[in-house]
Amino acid sequence: MFKFLFLNINFVYFAIANLIMQIGIGLTQVAVYGHLAKVGASPLYFTMAFSFSVIPGIFSSQLSCYLAKKVNIIFLCILFQLFGAFSLFLPLLGISNNYVLLIVFAEFISAFIMGFCYPISQIYVKRVFTDKNYLPLAAKLDVYLFSINIILGTFIGTLLYNYFSTKNYLILNILMYLISALLFLNSYYKNKLISIKNSDNYKNNEEIKNKSFIKQQLLFFRNFSEEQKYSFLILIFLPIVTTPAISLLPTIGNKYGTKIFIFGIILTPALGFILAKTIGQIMGPMLISGNQFEKLFKSKFIFLSCNFIFLFIYLVIYFIENIYLSIFLIILAHLFSNIVFSLGMFAVQRTFELKQILDVTTKQYQISTIAIAFIALLSGYLIHYIPYYVVIFSPYFIIFFILIFSEKNIKNKIIKSRKIFFVK
Structure with missing residues:
Protein backbone atom coordinates (compact mmCIF):
# COMPACT_ATOMS: atom_id res chain seq x y z
CA MET A 1 0.00 0.00 0.00
CA PHE A 2 2.66 2.53 1.05
CA LYS A 3 4.72 1.82 -2.06
CA PHE A 4 1.68 2.48 -4.25
CA LEU A 5 0.91 5.76 -2.44
CA PHE A 6 4.57 6.83 -2.67
CA LEU A 7 4.51 6.26 -6.44
CA ASN A 8 1.24 8.23 -6.66
CA ILE A 9 2.09 11.10 -4.36
CA ASN A 10 -0.30 13.34 -6.33
CA PHE A 11 -3.18 11.18 -5.03
CA VAL A 12 -1.92 11.60 -1.46
CA TYR A 13 -2.06 15.39 -1.84
CA PHE A 14 -5.50 15.13 -3.46
CA ALA A 15 -6.83 12.87 -0.67
CA ILE A 16 -5.46 15.08 2.13
CA ALA A 17 -6.94 18.16 0.43
CA ASN A 18 -10.35 16.45 0.34
CA LEU A 19 -10.00 15.38 3.97
CA ILE A 20 -9.11 18.88 5.21
CA MET A 21 -12.01 20.33 3.23
CA GLN A 22 -14.44 17.83 4.79
CA ILE A 23 -13.13 18.40 8.32
CA GLY A 24 -13.69 22.13 7.86
CA ILE A 25 -17.22 21.48 6.61
CA GLY A 26 -17.85 19.23 9.62
CA LEU A 27 -16.73 22.03 11.96
CA THR A 28 -19.05 24.47 10.20
CA GLN A 29 -22.03 22.12 10.61
CA VAL A 30 -21.29 21.82 14.33
CA ALA A 31 -20.96 25.61 14.58
CA VAL A 32 -24.25 26.31 12.78
CA TYR A 33 -26.35 23.91 14.86
CA GLY A 34 -24.52 24.91 18.03
CA HIS A 35 -25.16 28.59 17.37
CA LEU A 36 -28.84 28.00 16.60
CA ALA A 37 -29.22 26.13 19.89
CA LYS A 38 -27.28 28.81 21.78
CA VAL A 39 -29.47 31.70 20.55
CA GLY A 40 -32.70 29.70 20.96
CA ALA A 41 -33.56 29.88 17.26
CA SER A 42 -37.04 28.77 16.16
CA PRO A 43 -37.54 25.23 14.73
CA LEU A 44 -37.89 26.86 11.29
CA TYR A 45 -34.17 27.69 11.25
CA PHE A 46 -33.22 24.13 12.22
CA THR A 47 -35.40 22.85 9.37
CA MET A 48 -33.75 25.32 7.00
CA ALA A 49 -30.29 24.19 8.16
CA PHE A 50 -31.22 20.57 7.45
CA SER A 51 -32.61 21.48 4.01
CA PHE A 52 -29.51 23.53 3.21
CA SER A 53 -27.32 20.56 4.15
CA VAL A 54 -29.07 18.41 1.52
CA ILE A 55 -30.59 20.32 -1.40
CA PRO A 56 -27.57 22.34 -2.72
CA GLY A 57 -25.49 19.20 -3.28
CA ILE A 58 -28.08 17.80 -5.68
CA PHE A 59 -27.66 20.77 -8.00
CA SER A 60 -23.92 21.33 -7.49
CA SER A 61 -23.15 17.69 -8.37
CA GLN A 62 -24.95 18.23 -11.69
CA LEU A 63 -22.95 21.42 -12.24
CA SER A 64 -19.78 19.46 -11.46
CA CYS A 65 -20.81 16.78 -13.98
CA TYR A 66 -21.17 19.46 -16.67
CA LEU A 67 -18.05 21.53 -15.91
CA ALA A 68 -15.74 18.51 -15.50
CA LYS A 69 -16.26 17.81 -19.21
CA LYS A 70 -15.15 21.37 -20.06
CA VAL A 71 -12.44 22.29 -17.54
CA ASN A 72 -9.43 20.69 -15.82
CA ILE A 73 -10.90 18.94 -12.75
CA ILE A 74 -8.19 20.14 -10.31
CA PHE A 75 -8.75 23.74 -11.39
CA LEU A 76 -12.43 23.26 -10.56
CA CYS A 77 -11.56 21.97 -7.09
CA ILE A 78 -9.26 24.94 -6.44
CA LEU A 79 -11.87 27.41 -7.71
CA PHE A 80 -14.56 26.05 -5.42
CA GLN A 81 -12.26 25.97 -2.37
CA LEU A 82 -11.68 29.69 -2.91
CA PHE A 83 -15.42 30.19 -3.45
CA GLY A 84 -16.09 28.40 -0.14
CA ALA A 85 -13.52 30.47 1.73
CA PHE A 86 -14.84 33.84 0.53
CA SER A 87 -18.50 32.82 0.87
CA LEU A 88 -18.07 32.18 4.60
CA PHE A 89 -17.57 35.89 5.16
CA LEU A 90 -21.37 36.20 4.81
CA PRO A 91 -22.09 33.95 7.83
CA LEU A 92 -19.37 35.83 9.75
CA LEU A 93 -21.24 39.03 8.93
CA GLY A 94 -24.41 37.34 10.17
CA ILE A 95 -22.77 36.61 13.54
CA SER A 96 -21.62 40.21 13.92
CA ASN A 97 -25.12 41.53 13.14
CA ASN A 98 -27.06 38.70 14.83
CA TYR A 99 -28.67 37.77 11.50
CA VAL A 100 -29.51 34.07 11.84
CA LEU A 101 -30.40 33.46 8.20
CA LEU A 102 -26.86 34.35 7.07
CA ILE A 103 -25.43 31.96 9.66
CA VAL A 104 -27.62 29.14 8.31
CA PHE A 105 -26.29 30.03 4.83
CA ALA A 106 -22.98 28.44 5.91
CA GLU A 107 -24.72 25.05 5.62
CA PHE A 108 -25.74 25.89 2.05
CA ILE A 109 -22.11 26.64 1.13
CA SER A 110 -20.86 23.41 2.73
CA ALA A 111 -23.41 21.19 1.00
CA PHE A 112 -22.85 22.93 -2.34
CA ILE A 113 -19.10 22.34 -2.25
CA MET A 114 -19.40 18.75 -0.99
CA GLY A 115 -21.82 17.91 -3.79
CA PHE A 116 -19.58 19.56 -6.35
CA CYS A 117 -16.38 17.81 -5.32
CA TYR A 118 -17.76 14.25 -4.90
CA PRO A 119 -18.05 13.27 -8.62
CA ILE A 120 -14.65 14.83 -9.34
CA SER A 121 -13.01 12.82 -6.56
CA GLN A 122 -14.42 9.60 -8.07
CA ILE A 123 -12.96 10.47 -11.49
CA TYR A 124 -9.59 11.09 -9.88
CA VAL A 125 -9.70 7.76 -8.05
CA LYS A 126 -10.55 5.94 -11.28
CA ARG A 127 -7.60 7.56 -13.06
CA VAL A 128 -5.13 6.76 -10.27
CA PHE A 129 -6.23 3.19 -9.55
CA THR A 130 -5.97 1.89 -13.11
CA ASP A 131 -4.83 -1.54 -11.90
CA LYS A 132 -7.96 -3.37 -10.67
CA ASN A 133 -5.84 -5.18 -8.07
CA TYR A 134 -5.55 -1.87 -6.20
CA LEU A 135 -9.29 -1.03 -6.32
CA PRO A 136 -9.94 -2.65 -2.89
CA LEU A 137 -7.37 -0.23 -1.48
CA ALA A 138 -9.28 2.68 -3.06
CA ALA A 139 -12.55 1.48 -1.49
CA LYS A 140 -10.95 1.13 1.95
CA LEU A 141 -9.20 4.51 1.79
CA ASP A 142 -12.51 6.20 0.97
CA VAL A 143 -14.10 4.73 4.10
CA TYR A 144 -11.08 5.56 6.30
CA LEU A 145 -10.94 9.19 5.11
CA PHE A 146 -14.68 9.60 5.71
CA SER A 147 -14.30 8.17 9.23
CA ILE A 148 -11.35 10.44 10.07
CA ASN A 149 -13.44 13.38 8.90
CA ILE A 150 -16.29 12.36 11.25
CA ILE A 151 -13.91 11.98 14.21
CA LEU A 152 -12.01 15.25 13.69
CA GLY A 153 -14.76 17.38 12.16
CA THR A 154 -17.95 16.26 13.89
CA PHE A 155 -16.90 14.40 17.07
CA ILE A 156 -13.93 16.54 18.20
CA GLY A 157 -15.67 19.64 16.83
CA THR A 158 -18.74 19.01 18.97
CA LEU A 159 -16.62 18.09 21.97
CA LEU A 160 -14.69 21.37 21.84
CA TYR A 161 -17.48 23.68 20.65
CA ASN A 162 -18.23 25.09 24.11
CA TYR A 163 -14.61 26.23 24.40
CA PHE A 164 -14.67 28.18 21.12
CA SER A 165 -17.08 30.57 19.44
CA THR A 166 -19.02 29.99 16.23
CA LYS A 167 -16.94 32.75 14.69
CA ASN A 168 -13.69 30.88 15.44
CA TYR A 169 -15.03 27.70 13.81
CA LEU A 170 -16.00 29.57 10.63
CA ILE A 171 -12.59 31.28 10.45
CA LEU A 172 -10.94 27.87 10.89
CA ASN A 173 -13.04 26.53 7.99
CA ILE A 174 -11.90 29.45 5.82
CA LEU A 175 -8.29 28.54 6.57
CA MET A 176 -8.99 24.88 5.76
CA TYR A 177 -10.49 25.81 2.38
CA LEU A 178 -7.35 27.80 1.57
CA ILE A 179 -5.05 24.96 2.70
CA SER A 180 -7.09 22.53 0.58
CA ALA A 181 -6.72 24.80 -2.45
CA LEU A 182 -2.91 24.78 -2.00
CA LEU A 183 -2.84 20.98 -1.67
CA PHE A 184 -5.02 20.56 -4.78
CA LEU A 185 -2.57 22.84 -6.60
CA ASN A 186 0.34 20.71 -5.38
CA SER A 187 -1.48 17.61 -6.60
CA TYR A 188 -1.83 19.22 -10.03
CA TYR A 189 1.90 19.95 -10.33
CA LYS A 190 2.82 16.41 -9.25
CA ASN A 191 0.83 14.94 -12.15
CA LYS A 192 -0.75 17.39 -14.60
CA LEU A 193 -2.07 14.83 -17.09
CA ILE A 194 -4.27 13.00 -14.59
CA SER A 195 -6.40 16.09 -13.95
CA ILE A 196 -7.45 16.84 -17.54
CA LYS A 197 -11.15 17.39 -18.26
CA ASN A 198 -13.32 14.28 -18.48
CA SER A 199 -14.62 12.88 -21.77
CA ASP A 200 -18.34 13.22 -22.45
CA ASN A 201 -20.10 9.89 -22.02
CA TYR A 202 -22.86 10.97 -24.42
CA LYS A 203 -20.59 12.39 -27.12
CA ASN A 204 -20.67 9.41 -29.47
CA ASN A 205 -24.05 8.07 -28.41
CA GLU A 206 -26.63 9.69 -30.68
CA GLU A 207 -29.52 7.74 -29.11
CA ILE A 208 -28.92 9.46 -25.78
CA LYS A 209 -27.25 12.71 -26.85
CA ASN A 210 -30.25 14.18 -28.68
CA LYS A 211 -32.84 13.29 -26.02
CA SER A 212 -34.26 15.53 -23.28
CA PHE A 213 -32.54 15.58 -19.87
CA ILE A 214 -35.09 13.22 -18.25
CA LYS A 215 -34.95 10.74 -21.14
Whole structure:
Protein backbone atom coordinates (compact mmCIF):
# COMPACT_ATOMS: atom_id res chain seq x y z
CA MET A 1 0.00 0.00 0.00
CA PHE A 2 2.66 2.53 1.05
CA LYS A 3 4.72 1.82 -2.06
CA PHE A 4 1.68 2.48 -4.25
CA LEU A 5 0.91 5.76 -2.44
CA PHE A 6 4.57 6.83 -2.67
CA LEU A 7 4.51 6.26 -6.44
CA ASN A 8 1.24 8.23 -6.66
CA ILE A 9 2.09 11.10 -4.36
CA ASN A 10 -0.30 13.34 -6.33
CA PHE A 11 -3.18 11.18 -5.03
CA VAL A 12 -1.92 11.60 -1.46
CA TYR A 13 -2.06 15.39 -1.84
CA PHE A 14 -5.50 15.13 -3.46
CA ALA A 15 -6.83 12.87 -0.67
CA ILE A 16 -5.46 15.08 2.13
CA ALA A 17 -6.94 18.16 0.43
CA ASN A 18 -10.35 16.45 0.34
CA LEU A 19 -10.00 15.38 3.97
CA ILE A 20 -9.11 18.88 5.21
CA MET A 21 -12.01 20.33 3.23
CA GLN A 22 -14.44 17.83 4.79
CA ILE A 23 -13.13 18.40 8.32
CA GLY A 24 -13.69 22.13 7.86
CA ILE A 25 -17.22 21.48 6.61
CA GLY A 26 -17.85 19.23 9.62
CA LEU A 27 -16.73 22.03 11.96
CA THR A 28 -19.05 24.47 10.20
CA GLN A 29 -22.03 22.12 10.61
CA VAL A 30 -21.29 21.82 14.33
CA ALA A 31 -20.96 25.61 14.58
CA VAL A 32 -24.25 26.31 12.78
CA TYR A 33 -26.35 23.91 14.86
CA GLY A 34 -24.52 24.91 18.03
CA HIS A 35 -25.16 28.59 17.37
CA LEU A 36 -28.84 28.00 16.60
CA ALA A 37 -29.22 26.13 19.89
CA LYS A 38 -27.28 28.81 21.78
CA VAL A 39 -29.47 31.70 20.55
CA GLY A 40 -32.70 29.70 20.96
CA ALA A 41 -33.56 29.88 17.26
CA SER A 42 -37.04 28.77 16.16
CA PRO A 43 -37.54 25.23 14.73
CA LEU A 44 -37.89 26.86 11.29
CA TYR A 45 -34.17 27.69 11.25
CA PHE A 46 -33.22 24.13 12.22
CA THR A 47 -35.40 22.85 9.37
CA MET A 48 -33.75 25.32 7.00
CA ALA A 49 -30.29 24.19 8.16
CA PHE A 50 -31.22 20.57 7.45
CA SER A 51 -32.61 21.48 4.01
CA PHE A 52 -29.51 23.53 3.21
CA SER A 53 -27.32 20.56 4.15
CA VAL A 54 -29.07 18.41 1.52
CA ILE A 55 -30.59 20.32 -1.40
CA PRO A 56 -27.57 22.34 -2.72
CA GLY A 57 -25.49 19.20 -3.28
CA ILE A 58 -28.08 17.80 -5.68
CA PHE A 59 -27.66 20.77 -8.00
CA SER A 60 -23.92 21.33 -7.49
CA SER A 61 -23.15 17.69 -8.37
CA GLN A 62 -24.95 18.23 -11.69
CA LEU A 63 -22.95 21.42 -12.24
CA SER A 64 -19.78 19.46 -11.46
CA CYS A 65 -20.81 16.78 -13.98
CA TYR A 66 -21.17 19.46 -16.67
CA LEU A 67 -18.05 21.53 -15.91
CA ALA A 68 -15.74 18.51 -15.50
CA LYS A 69 -16.26 17.81 -19.21
CA LYS A 70 -15.15 21.37 -20.06
CA VAL A 71 -12.44 22.29 -17.54
CA ASN A 72 -9.43 20.69 -15.82
CA ILE A 73 -10.90 18.94 -12.75
CA ILE A 74 -8.19 20.14 -10.31
CA PHE A 75 -8.75 23.74 -11.39
CA LEU A 76 -12.43 23.26 -10.56
CA CYS A 77 -11.56 21.97 -7.09
CA ILE A 78 -9.26 24.94 -6.44
CA LEU A 79 -11.87 27.41 -7.71
CA PHE A 80 -14.56 26.05 -5.42
CA GLN A 81 -12.26 25.97 -2.37
CA LEU A 82 -11.68 29.69 -2.91
CA PHE A 83 -15.42 30.19 -3.45
CA GLY A 84 -16.09 28.40 -0.14
CA ALA A 85 -13.52 30.47 1.73
CA PHE A 86 -14.84 33.84 0.53
CA SER A 87 -18.50 32.82 0.87
CA LEU A 88 -18.07 32.18 4.60
CA PHE A 89 -17.57 35.89 5.16
CA LEU A 90 -21.37 36.20 4.81
CA PRO A 91 -22.09 33.95 7.83
CA LEU A 92 -19.37 35.83 9.75
CA LEU A 93 -21.24 39.03 8.93
CA GLY A 94 -24.41 37.34 10.17
CA ILE A 95 -22.77 36.61 13.54
CA SER A 96 -21.62 40.21 13.92
CA ASN A 97 -25.12 41.53 13.14
CA ASN A 98 -27.06 38.70 14.83
CA TYR A 99 -28.67 37.77 11.50
CA VAL A 100 -29.51 34.07 11.84
CA LEU A 101 -30.40 33.46 8.20
CA LEU A 102 -26.86 34.35 7.07
CA ILE A 103 -25.43 31.96 9.66
CA VAL A 104 -27.62 29.14 8.31
CA PHE A 105 -26.29 30.03 4.83
CA ALA A 106 -22.98 28.44 5.91
CA GLU A 107 -24.72 25.05 5.62
CA PHE A 108 -25.74 25.89 2.05
CA ILE A 109 -22.11 26.64 1.13
CA SER A 110 -20.86 23.41 2.73
CA ALA A 111 -23.41 21.19 1.00
CA PHE A 112 -22.85 22.93 -2.34
CA ILE A 113 -19.10 22.34 -2.25
CA MET A 114 -19.40 18.75 -0.99
CA GLY A 115 -21.82 17.91 -3.79
CA PHE A 116 -19.58 19.56 -6.35
CA CYS A 117 -16.38 17.81 -5.32
CA TYR A 118 -17.76 14.25 -4.90
CA PRO A 119 -18.05 13.27 -8.62
CA ILE A 120 -14.65 14.83 -9.34
CA SER A 121 -13.01 12.82 -6.56
CA GLN A 122 -14.42 9.60 -8.07
CA ILE A 123 -12.96 10.47 -11.49
CA TYR A 124 -9.59 11.09 -9.88
CA VAL A 125 -9.70 7.76 -8.05
CA LYS A 126 -10.55 5.94 -11.28
CA ARG A 127 -7.60 7.56 -13.06
CA VAL A 128 -5.13 6.76 -10.27
CA PHE A 129 -6.23 3.19 -9.55
CA THR A 130 -5.97 1.89 -13.11
CA ASP A 131 -4.83 -1.54 -11.90
CA LYS A 132 -7.96 -3.37 -10.67
CA ASN A 133 -5.84 -5.18 -8.07
CA TYR A 134 -5.55 -1.87 -6.20
CA LEU A 135 -9.29 -1.03 -6.32
CA PRO A 136 -9.94 -2.65 -2.89
CA LEU A 137 -7.37 -0.23 -1.48
CA ALA A 138 -9.28 2.68 -3.06
CA ALA A 139 -12.55 1.48 -1.49
CA LYS A 140 -10.95 1.13 1.95
CA LEU A 141 -9.20 4.51 1.79
CA ASP A 142 -12.51 6.20 0.97
CA VAL A 143 -14.10 4.73 4.10
CA TYR A 144 -11.08 5.56 6.30
CA LEU A 145 -10.94 9.19 5.11
CA PHE A 146 -14.68 9.60 5.71
CA SER A 147 -14.30 8.17 9.23
CA ILE A 148 -11.35 10.44 10.07
CA ASN A 149 -13.44 13.38 8.90
CA ILE A 150 -16.29 12.36 11.25
CA ILE A 151 -13.91 11.98 14.21
CA LEU A 152 -12.01 15.25 13.69
CA GLY A 153 -14.76 17.38 12.16
CA THR A 154 -17.95 16.26 13.89
CA PHE A 155 -16.90 14.40 17.07
CA ILE A 156 -13.93 16.54 18.20
CA GLY A 157 -15.67 19.64 16.83
CA THR A 158 -18.74 19.01 18.97
CA LEU A 159 -16.62 18.09 21.97
CA LEU A 160 -14.69 21.37 21.84
CA TYR A 161 -17.48 23.68 20.65
CA ASN A 162 -18.23 25.09 24.11
CA TYR A 163 -14.61 26.23 24.40
CA PHE A 164 -14.67 28.18 21.12
CA SER A 165 -17.08 30.57 19.44
CA THR A 166 -19.02 29.99 16.23
CA LYS A 167 -16.94 32.75 14.69
CA ASN A 168 -13.69 30.88 15.44
CA TYR A 169 -15.03 27.70 13.81
CA LEU A 170 -16.00 29.57 10.63
CA ILE A 171 -12.59 31.28 10.45
CA LEU A 172 -10.94 27.87 10.89
CA ASN A 173 -13.04 26.53 7.99
CA ILE A 174 -11.90 29.45 5.82
CA LEU A 175 -8.29 28.54 6.57
CA MET A 176 -8.99 24.88 5.76
CA TYR A 177 -10.49 25.81 2.38
CA LEU A 178 -7.35 27.80 1.57
CA ILE A 179 -5.05 24.96 2.70
CA SER A 180 -7.09 22.53 0.58
CA ALA A 181 -6.72 24.80 -2.45
CA LEU A 182 -2.91 24.78 -2.00
CA LEU A 183 -2.84 20.98 -1.67
CA PHE A 184 -5.02 20.56 -4.78
CA LEU A 185 -2.57 22.84 -6.60
CA ASN A 186 0.34 20.71 -5.38
CA SER A 187 -1.48 17.61 -6.60
CA TYR A 188 -1.83 19.22 -10.03
CA TYR A 189 1.90 19.95 -10.33
CA LYS A 190 2.82 16.41 -9.25
CA ASN A 191 0.83 14.94 -12.15
CA LYS A 192 -0.75 17.39 -14.60
CA LEU A 193 -2.07 14.83 -17.09
CA ILE A 194 -4.27 13.00 -14.59
CA SER A 195 -6.40 16.09 -13.95
CA ILE A 196 -7.45 16.84 -17.54
CA LYS A 197 -11.15 17.39 -18.26
CA ASN A 198 -13.32 14.28 -18.48
CA SER A 199 -14.62 12.88 -21.77
CA ASP A 200 -18.34 13.22 -22.45
CA ASN A 201 -20.10 9.89 -22.02
CA TYR A 202 -22.86 10.97 -24.42
CA LYS A 203 -20.59 12.39 -27.12
CA ASN A 204 -20.67 9.41 -29.47
CA ASN A 205 -24.05 8.07 -28.41
CA GLU A 206 -26.63 9.69 -30.68
CA GLU A 207 -29.52 7.74 -29.11
CA ILE A 208 -28.92 9.46 -25.78
CA LYS A 209 -27.25 12.71 -26.85
CA ASN A 210 -30.25 14.18 -28.68
CA LYS A 211 -32.84 13.29 -26.02
CA SER A 212 -34.26 15.53 -23.28
CA PHE A 213 -32.54 15.58 -19.87
CA ILE A 214 -35.09 13.22 -18.25
CA LYS A 215 -34.95 10.74 -21.14
CA GLN A 216 -31.15 10.84 -21.03
CA GLN A 217 -31.20 9.68 -17.43
CA LEU A 218 -33.60 6.79 -18.16
CA LEU A 219 -31.76 5.66 -21.30
CA PHE A 220 -28.43 5.91 -19.52
CA PHE A 221 -29.51 3.41 -16.88
CA ARG A 222 -31.24 1.14 -19.41
CA ASN A 223 -27.99 0.67 -21.30
CA PHE A 224 -26.20 -0.73 -18.24
CA SER A 225 -25.35 -4.41 -18.09
CA GLU A 226 -26.98 -6.41 -15.26
CA GLU A 227 -23.72 -6.26 -13.31
CA GLN A 228 -23.50 -2.48 -13.75
CA LYS A 229 -27.12 -1.98 -12.69
CA TYR A 230 -26.53 -3.74 -9.39
CA SER A 231 -23.20 -1.94 -8.85
CA PHE A 232 -24.96 1.38 -9.44
CA LEU A 233 -27.80 0.53 -7.03
CA ILE A 234 -25.74 -0.75 -4.06
CA LEU A 235 -24.89 2.74 -2.78
CA ILE A 236 -28.50 3.85 -3.35
CA PHE A 237 -30.16 0.86 -1.70
CA LEU A 238 -27.78 0.99 1.29
CA PRO A 239 -28.84 4.45 2.60
CA ILE A 240 -32.49 3.65 1.85
CA VAL A 241 -32.23 0.60 4.14
CA THR A 242 -30.11 2.15 6.92
CA THR A 243 -31.45 5.73 7.13
CA PRO A 244 -34.58 5.02 9.26
CA ALA A 245 -32.53 3.36 12.01
CA ILE A 246 -29.73 5.98 11.93
CA SER A 247 -32.08 8.97 11.80
CA LEU A 248 -34.00 7.68 14.85
CA LEU A 249 -30.84 7.02 16.89
CA PRO A 250 -31.12 10.35 18.81
CA THR A 251 -34.50 9.19 20.18
CA ILE A 252 -32.71 6.15 21.63
CA GLY A 253 -30.02 8.38 23.13
CA ASN A 254 -32.61 10.49 24.95
CA LYS A 255 -33.37 7.68 27.42
CA TYR A 256 -29.80 7.87 28.78
CA GLY A 257 -30.03 11.50 29.87
CA THR A 258 -27.74 14.33 28.80
CA LYS A 259 -24.31 13.10 29.97
CA ILE A 260 -22.43 9.79 29.96
CA PHE A 261 -18.92 8.89 31.13
CA ILE A 262 -16.73 7.04 28.57
CA PHE A 263 -12.94 6.51 28.71
CA GLY A 264 -12.65 9.20 31.38
CA ILE A 265 -14.46 11.77 29.20
CA ILE A 266 -17.91 13.27 29.82
CA LEU A 267 -19.97 13.02 26.63
CA THR A 268 -23.56 13.40 25.56
CA PRO A 269 -25.17 10.14 24.34
CA ALA A 270 -25.25 11.62 20.82
CA LEU A 271 -21.46 12.12 20.83
CA GLY A 272 -20.92 8.62 22.22
CA PHE A 273 -23.03 7.19 19.42
CA ILE A 274 -21.14 9.23 16.77
CA LEU A 275 -17.85 7.83 18.07
CA ALA A 276 -19.27 4.28 18.09
CA LYS A 277 -20.56 4.61 14.52
CA THR A 278 -17.18 5.85 13.33
CA ILE A 279 -15.27 2.99 14.97
CA GLY A 280 -17.61 0.50 13.28
CA GLN A 281 -17.19 2.26 9.93
CA ILE A 282 -13.40 1.98 10.17
CA MET A 283 -13.47 -1.68 11.21
CA GLY A 284 -15.92 -2.88 8.51
CA PRO A 285 -13.57 -2.74 5.47
CA MET A 286 -10.76 -4.31 7.53
CA LEU A 287 -12.69 -7.59 7.55
CA ILE A 288 -12.47 -7.92 3.75
CA SER A 289 -9.15 -8.90 2.18
CA GLY A 290 -8.20 -7.57 -1.26
CA ASN A 291 -9.07 -10.71 -3.22
CA GLN A 292 -12.47 -11.05 -1.45
CA PHE A 293 -13.72 -7.78 -2.94
CA GLU A 294 -13.80 -9.34 -6.41
CA LYS A 295 -15.78 -12.34 -5.12
CA LEU A 296 -18.23 -10.51 -2.87
CA PHE A 297 -19.24 -7.29 -4.63
CA LYS A 298 -21.76 -9.09 -6.89
CA SER A 299 -23.38 -11.00 -4.04
CA LYS A 300 -26.94 -9.92 -3.23
CA PHE A 301 -26.84 -12.37 -0.31
CA ILE A 302 -24.02 -10.35 1.32
CA PHE A 303 -25.99 -7.13 0.84
CA LEU A 304 -29.19 -8.55 2.31
CA SER A 305 -27.61 -10.46 5.18
CA CYS A 306 -25.30 -7.62 6.32
CA ASN A 307 -28.17 -5.13 6.27
CA PHE A 308 -30.51 -7.51 8.08
CA ILE A 309 -27.92 -7.96 10.84
CA PHE A 310 -27.49 -4.15 10.97
CA LEU A 311 -31.23 -3.61 11.46
CA PHE A 312 -31.61 -6.48 13.93
CA ILE A 313 -28.84 -5.00 16.09
CA TYR A 314 -30.55 -1.59 16.00
CA LEU A 315 -33.78 -3.29 17.07
CA VAL A 316 -31.96 -4.78 20.08
CA ILE A 317 -30.46 -1.36 20.89
CA TYR A 318 -33.97 0.14 20.98
CA PHE A 319 -35.11 -2.25 23.73
CA ILE A 320 -32.03 -2.45 25.98
CA GLU A 321 -31.29 0.01 28.80
CA ASN A 322 -27.49 -0.21 29.06
CA ILE A 323 -25.57 2.67 27.41
CA TYR A 324 -22.27 0.79 27.19
CA LEU A 325 -23.87 -2.26 25.60
CA SER A 326 -25.66 0.10 23.19
CA ILE A 327 -22.36 1.68 22.16
CA PHE A 328 -20.79 -1.74 21.59
CA LEU A 329 -23.77 -2.82 19.46
CA ILE A 330 -23.64 0.39 17.41
CA ILE A 331 -20.00 -0.38 16.61
CA LEU A 332 -21.02 -3.89 15.57
CA ALA A 333 -23.96 -2.69 13.46
CA HIS A 334 -21.90 -0.19 11.47
CA LEU A 335 -19.19 -2.76 10.98
CA PHE A 336 -21.71 -4.75 8.91
CA SER A 337 -23.16 -1.75 7.04
CA ASN A 338 -19.70 -0.57 6.05
CA ILE A 339 -18.78 -3.95 4.64
CA VAL A 340 -21.57 -3.23 2.14
CA PHE A 341 -20.46 0.39 1.68
CA SER A 342 -16.86 -0.54 0.84
CA LEU A 343 -18.11 -3.24 -1.57
CA GLY A 344 -20.36 -0.61 -3.19
CA MET A 345 -17.46 1.81 -3.67
CA PHE A 346 -15.39 -1.00 -5.17
CA ALA A 347 -18.26 -2.13 -7.43
CA VAL A 348 -18.64 1.27 -9.11
CA GLN A 349 -14.93 1.67 -9.81
CA ARG A 350 -14.69 -1.98 -10.95
CA THR A 351 -17.64 -2.21 -13.35
CA PHE A 352 -17.78 1.23 -15.00
CA GLU A 353 -15.38 2.74 -17.52
CA LEU A 354 -13.60 6.04 -16.90
CA LYS A 355 -15.90 7.97 -19.25
CA GLN A 356 -18.95 6.68 -17.33
CA ILE A 357 -17.75 7.36 -13.77
CA LEU A 358 -18.66 11.07 -13.75
CA ASP A 359 -22.28 10.56 -14.81
CA VAL A 360 -22.72 7.43 -12.70
CA THR A 361 -21.40 8.89 -9.44
CA THR A 362 -23.31 12.15 -9.98
CA LYS A 363 -26.60 10.27 -10.33
CA GLN A 364 -25.75 8.04 -7.37
CA TYR A 365 -25.03 11.07 -5.20
CA GLN A 366 -28.22 12.87 -6.24
CA ILE A 367 -30.56 9.89 -5.79
CA SER A 368 -29.06 8.77 -2.47
CA THR A 369 -29.08 12.34 -1.09
CA ILE A 370 -32.76 12.82 -1.96
CA ALA A 371 -33.58 9.37 -0.54
CA ILE A 372 -31.77 10.05 2.75
CA ALA A 373 -33.52 13.41 3.25
CA PHE A 374 -36.99 12.07 2.39
CA ILE A 375 -36.70 8.84 4.41
CA ALA A 376 -35.25 10.61 7.46
CA LEU A 377 -38.15 13.07 7.54
CA LEU A 378 -40.71 10.32 6.85
CA SER A 379 -39.26 8.11 9.61
CA GLY A 380 -39.43 10.98 12.10
CA TYR A 381 -43.11 11.43 11.23
CA LEU A 382 -44.12 7.74 11.15
CA ILE A 383 -42.48 6.83 14.47
CA HIS A 384 -45.37 8.63 16.21
CA TYR A 385 -47.94 6.36 14.57
CA ILE A 386 -46.41 2.93 13.92
CA PRO A 387 -43.99 0.68 15.88
CA TYR A 388 -40.24 1.27 15.69
CA TYR A 389 -39.52 -2.14 14.15
CA VAL A 390 -42.01 -1.48 11.31
CA VAL A 391 -40.39 1.88 10.53
CA ILE A 392 -36.82 0.54 10.33
CA PHE A 393 -37.55 -2.75 8.56
CA SER A 394 -40.04 -1.53 5.92
CA PRO A 395 -37.43 -0.19 3.43
CA TYR A 396 -35.37 -3.37 3.87
CA PHE A 397 -38.21 -5.66 2.82
CA ILE A 398 -39.05 -3.41 -0.15
CA ILE A 399 -35.43 -3.66 -1.35
CA PHE A 400 -35.43 -7.39 -0.53
CA PHE A 401 -38.36 -8.06 -2.90
CA ILE A 402 -36.86 -5.79 -5.59
CA LEU A 403 -33.59 -7.78 -5.53
CA ILE A 404 -35.35 -11.17 -5.47
CA PHE A 405 -37.63 -10.16 -8.34
CA SER A 406 -34.70 -8.81 -10.39
CA GLU A 407 -32.75 -12.03 -9.77
CA LYS A 408 -35.66 -14.09 -11.14
CA ASN A 409 -35.88 -11.82 -14.19
CA ILE A 410 -32.18 -12.29 -14.89
CA LYS A 411 -32.51 -16.07 -14.66
CA ASN A 412 -35.55 -16.03 -16.98
CA LYS A 413 -33.62 -13.95 -19.53
CA ILE A 414 -30.71 -16.42 -19.42
CA ILE A 415 -33.06 -19.40 -19.90
CA LYS A 416 -34.85 -17.62 -22.74
CA SER A 417 -31.60 -16.71 -24.52
CA ARG A 418 -30.42 -20.32 -24.27
CA LYS A 419 -33.66 -21.59 -25.78
CA ILE A 420 -33.30 -19.15 -28.70
CA PHE A 421 -29.69 -20.24 -29.19
CA PHE A 422 -30.60 -23.95 -29.36
CA VAL A 423 -33.55 -23.29 -31.72
CA LYS A 424 -31.19 -21.52 -34.08
